[in-house]
Amino acid sequence: MAIRLAVVVALVAVFVLARVAYRRWRAGLHAESRAVPALPDHLVAGAARTWVVFTTPWCASCDTVTSHLSTAEPDSRVVKVDATQHVDLADAFHIRSAPTVLLADSLGTVQRRLVGATAVADYVRIGQ
Amino acid sequence: MSERPQPIDPRGPRFNQAVLCVALLAAFVLDLPVVVPVFAVVLFLGAAFGPRYGPFLRLYRDVIRPRLRPPAELEDPRPPRFASTVGTVFLTVATLAFLAGADTLGWVLALVPAALAGLAAATGICVGCEMWLFVARRRHVELVA
Numbered sequence: 001m002a003i004r005l006a007v008v009v010a011l012v013a014v015f016v017l018a019r020v021a022y023r024r025w026r027a028g029l030h031a032e033s034r035a036v037p038a039l040p041d042h043l044v045a046g047a048a049r050t051w052v053v054f055t056t057p058w059c060a061s062c063d064t065v066t067s068h069l070s071t072a073e074p075d076s077r078v079v080k081v082d083a084t085q086h087v088d089l090a091d092a093f094h095i096r097s098a099p100t101v102l103l104a105d106s107l108g109t110v111q112r113r114l115v116g117a118t119a120v121a122d123y124v125r126i127g128q
Numbered sequence: 129m130s131e132r133p134q135p136i137d138p139r140g141p142r143f144n145q146a147v148l149c150v151a152l153l154a155a156f157v158l159d160l161p162v163v164v165p166v167f168a169v170v171l172f173l174g175a176a177f178g179p180r181y182g183p184f185l186r187l188y189r190d191v192i193r194p195r196l197r198p199p200a201e202l203e204d205p206r207p208p209r210f211a212s213t214v215g216t217v218f219l220t221v222a223t224l225a226f227l228a229g230a231d232t233l234g235w236v237l238a239l240v241p242a243a244l245a246g247l248a249a250a251t252g253i254c255v256g257c258e259m260w261l262f263v264a265r266r267r268h269v270e271l272v273a
Binding site for chain 1: 135153156157159198199200201202239242243246247249250251252253270271
């Protein structure tokens with residue numbers, strides 16, 4: 001019984017350490033992702049607010065997200081970027097899944113990053 | 129023609145993994161090998177028939193999820209189902225080992241999915257899911273989330 005308990009305690013300790021290490025790693029990635037460059041001029045085109053929707057050909061919800069944003073924010077520019085066609089751009093902005101949506105100001109500075117259709121819907125519904 | 133799978137709340141499989149891990153570790157400490165086939169069946173139901181039929185997935189969906197905020201992201205259901213299939217295989221072989229009197233082998237086989245489930249529940253790193261995704265990416269399988 002004591003040996004078994006020791007095995008379980010060791011396993012739980014591994015889980016806790018793994019969780020801490022993983023969270024630190026994710027926090028590092030997050031900090032890295034915040035140091036993103038400005039979006040290129042051809043995407044922003046001087047608009048006060050530009051939503052850039054990173055999609056993939058197999059993304060089921062990307063079209064819905066794009067039309068949702070266009071309807072909810074008629075004064076904003078909404079641009080779709082196929083991450084599989086613009087790999088350098090997707091890498092530069094640390095795109096890991098689709099849809100990932102970036103909101104940029106007129107200078108191309110990223111103001112907001114939303115990952116997933118639900119996050120976009122919540123953002124549009126609740127506002128900033 | 130196969131139906132396109134519906135994306136799921138990823139917290140459901142994580143809850144299932146947490147329950148599996150706690151139950152198997154408790155069974156190991158208390159030397160209750162009967163828990164192993166029970167969880168083989170639990171995993172099998174979720175893996176074979178979908179989240180609606182997994183008891184703890186159903187518990188999460190019907191009781192816990194309504195009390196939580198909506199998930200930030202959704203997940204393709206196939207990777208966690210594959211992970212459950214792998215877990216089912218381990219627990220089934222562990223059960224056979226217990227029946228054959230090889231208790232040490234049985235616990236080793238049962239602790240593998242327990243450890244992997246604990247890792248997934250604690251960190252979100254699901255080894256079985258990654259195995260499925262590794263193959264899916266090479267076969268250009270379309271993900272639904």
